[in-house]
Amino acid sequence: xxxxxxxxxxxxxxxxxxxxxxxxxxxxxxxxxxxxxxxxxxxxxxxxxxxxxxxxxxxxxxxxxxxxxxxxxxxxxxxxxxxxxxxxxxxxxxxxxxxxxxxxxxxxxxxxxxxxxxxxxxxxxxxxxxxxxxxxxxxxxxxxxxxxxxxxxxxxxxxxxxxxxxxxxxxxxxxxxxxxxxxxxxxxxxxxxxxxxxxxxxxxxxxxxxxxxxxxxxxxxxxxxxxxxxxxxxxxxxxxxxxxxxxxxxxxxxxxxxxxxxxxxxxxxxxxxxxxxxxxxxxxxxxxxxxxxxxxxxxxxxxxxxxxxxxxxxxxxxxxxxxxxxxxxxxxxxxxxxxxxxxxxxxxxxxxxx
Numbered sequence: 422x423x424x425x426x427x428x429x430x431x432x433x434x435x436x437x438x439x440x441x442x443x444x445x446x447x448x449x450x451x452x453x454x455x456x457x458x459x460x461x462x463x464x465x466x467x468x469x470x471x472x473x474x475x476x477x478x479x480x481x482x483x484x485x486x487x488x489x490x491x492x493x494x495x496x497x498x499x500x501x502x503x504x505x506x507x508x509x510x511x512x513x514x515x516x517x518x519x520x521x522x523x524x525x526x527x528x529x530x531x532x533x534x535x536x537x538x539x540x541x542x543x544x545x546x547x548x549x550x551x552x553x554x555x556x557x558x559x560x561x562x563x564x565x566x567x568x569x570x571x572x573x574x575x576x577x578x579x580x581x582x583x584x585x586x587x588x589x590x591x592x593x594x595x596x597x598x599x600x601x602x603x604x605x606x607x608x609x610x611x612x613x614x615x616x617x618x619x620x621x622x623x624x625x626x627x628x629x630x631x632x633x634x635x636x637x638x639x640x641x642x643x644x645x646x647x648x649x650x651x652x653x654x655x656x657x658x659x660x661x662x663x664x665x666x667x668x669x670x671x672x673x674x675x676x677x678x679x680x681x682x683x684x685x686x687x688x689x690x691x692x693x694x695x696x697x698x699x700x701x702x703x704x705x706x707x708x709x710x711x712x713x714x715x716x717x718x719x720x721x722x723x724x725x726x727x728x729x730x731x732x733x734x735x736x737x738x739x740x741x742x743x744x745x746x747x748x749x750x751x752x753x754x755x756x757x758x759x760x761x762x763x764x765x766x767x768x769x770x771x772x773x774x775x
Contacts, residue, residue: 448668461765509558526578590625644690665729696750
């Protein structure tokens with residue numbers, strides 16, 4: 422587990438980070454309120470349920486986990502009974518199999534979620550009701566994302582009922598919008614700081630981010646892996662715009678017009694989740710040189726509303742590698758990786774404005 426995580430960290434940091442001094446909104450100074458959470462509730466489960474988790478989604482009493490184990494990519498967990506319902510989505514190159522699962526996000530339809538198939542650059546659609554009622558755990562639909570040469574989707578999630586927003590690599594800017602046929606209809610919005618001499622491929626790699634969306638108000642949020650930018654945008658009337666940006670840029674060209682590994686560079690955000698009111702951004706702020714394997718174990722997360730207003734910096738007693746909020750905004754779930762992998766729950770609604 423630790424060796425896999427370290428490999429991921431090294432890949433992310435090969436294109437790296439240096440703080441941009443002219444940034445107008447410092448991440449930590451923007452959040453005036455600090456909340457110290459009580460110790461989270463450990464949801465005790467058999468040790469063979471969470472094996473190699475890398476992403477979670479919460480649906481009321483159910484948890485979808487991207488968990489590469491035993492030839493499968495995903496797991497469905499019942500939080501009430503604390504049992505594994507099933508492992509599914511076979512790894513491989515055959516029919517209904519996937520080589521590598523990427524981003525995991527909620528669909529525009531209730532009780533559905535999507536998985537980004539990285540190798541085929543397509544979105545796979547799953548229905549939870551079909552899983553529970555009819556034991557149908559295979560994806561029922563696949564949409565290939567049209568792309569031009571050199572373009573890549575790193576993240577993808579529904580921002581409206583029929584439009585998908587994504588980040589990745591494209592020549593025209595940081596974001597892409599696709600329709601439900603997979604046709605990319607928009608590419609654009611410049612990166613937070615103009616770096617005109619940098620190739621768009623390197624820039625896309627340097628600004629990799631986690632993504633969450635709010636279909637109700639057609640908004641999205643991204644948080645950079647290699648920096649400290651929390652960015653909130655909106656897609657309305659076929660136009661994409663940035664509403665607010667909090668934090669400083671750490672990616673910057675340094676030598677020979679390219680991104681390079683900076684000594685003691687800080688890792689950025691490790692996870693992003695949201696409900697209809699708030700955005701929750703799990704933050705590391707640790708360097709690989711000083712923290713080693715601990716770099717992706719986060720002890721804090723930022724909470725902002727969908728207009729970009731900072732609400733609070735929340736500090737935990739635990740060290741989490743990923744988080745997910747339930748649909749009602751009541752419970753925040755997190756995974757703590759250590760000698761034993763723990764699923765932890767916080768009643769976050771007790772700490773935040775009603």
